[in-house]
Amino acid sequence: MGRALDLWKLSAIRLLGNGVSIAGHLVDALAVQQAELSILRRIGRSEGEILIVQGNLANTYTQVGLEQEALQMRHDVYFGRLKLLGGENHLTLVAADNYALSLITLQRLKEAVSLMRRALPVAKRVLGASNELTIRMVRSYAWALYADADATLDDLREAVKTLEDAERIARRVLGGAHPVTIAIELNLQDARAALRARETPPSESV
Numbered sequence: 783m784g785r786a787l788d789l790w791k792l793s794a795i796r797l798l799g800n801g802v803s804i805a806g807h808l809v810d811a812l813a814v815q816q817a818e819l820s821i822l823r824r825i826g827r828s829e830g831e832i833l834i835v836q837g838n839l840a841n842t843y844t845q846v847g848l849e850q851e852a853l854q855m856r857h858d859v860y861f862g863r864l865k866l867l868g869g870e871n872h873l874t875l876v877a878a879d880n881y882a883l884s885l886i887t888l889q890r891l892k893e894a895v896s897l898m899r900r901a902l903p904v905a906k907r908v909l910g911a912s913n914e915l916t917i918r919m920v921r922s923y924a925w926a927l928y929a930d931a932d933a934t935l936d937d938l939r940e941a942v943k944t945l946e947d948a949e950r951i952a953r954r955v956l957g958g959a960h961p962v963t964i965a966i967e968l969n970l971q972d973a974r975a976a977l978r979a980r981e982t983p984p985s986e987s988v
Contacts, residue, residue, distance in 0.1 A: 808846050815839045833862045840880065844887075853884040870908045875901060875915055882922045891930040898923035912955050914962065920948045921966050928973040938977040945970040 819835050836859050843852035860881040863874040878901040885894035902923055905916040927933060928941035949970055952963040 808842060812839070812842045812846060815842055829862060829866055833859050833866070836862070837877070837880070840884075844884070849884065849887050853881075853888055853890075856881040856884045869901070869904050872909070872915070875905050875909070875919070879915065879919045879922055882919075882926065886922065886926050886929065889929075891926045894926035895923065895930075898926065912951055914956060917948055917952050917955070917966075918962060920944060921962070921969060924948065924973065925969050928969075928976050933976070935977075935980055938973065938980055941973045942970070942977050945973055 815835060815838055819832065819839060822832050822835060836855050840852045840855035840859060843849070843855060856877065860874070860877040863871065863877045867874050869875075878897060882894045882897050882901075885891070885897065898919060902916075902919050905913070905919050909916050911917075924941040924944040927937045927944070930937070933941075945966055949963065949966045952960065952966050956963050958964075
């Protein structure tokens, strides 16, 4: 009886969650997703199903500005996917990029660089350099490189070169109007500015 009641609650919560999400009520959607995750864990649903809900919950955390909570959830999703599916699976690579973006948002840039240095070569080998997810991951890696206040000159040069290559590929594959291409162009402007600032010696006071 208890399990049947939980399954009924789960069905009702999912219907409610769809409704509040469509209506744009993010705080309500957050509460619904948290309740759904709790029920899934209590009734012992599959790890894959739990990871999907955790991913949705991380996105909602980000939308309402709870970045620390989003980071923890994306950490759990990435390592959960890694354990369940392996490092070469598309869903694992998506989770890696999402986790890196949360790390960048919270200025944990060295961790983001380290993560991308592990995951990006896998994406290039498995998906190819022209795959949209690979392009996104390249952008995340370069972003984390140049945004670090402790970045070396070599880091900044690598970031600029990486983004220049990514922009060319993105323009060819996705087109100039694609959001990913536009985001890379903006990152490239910032990376070039950071490199110029480091390469230009400070003017001597008279």
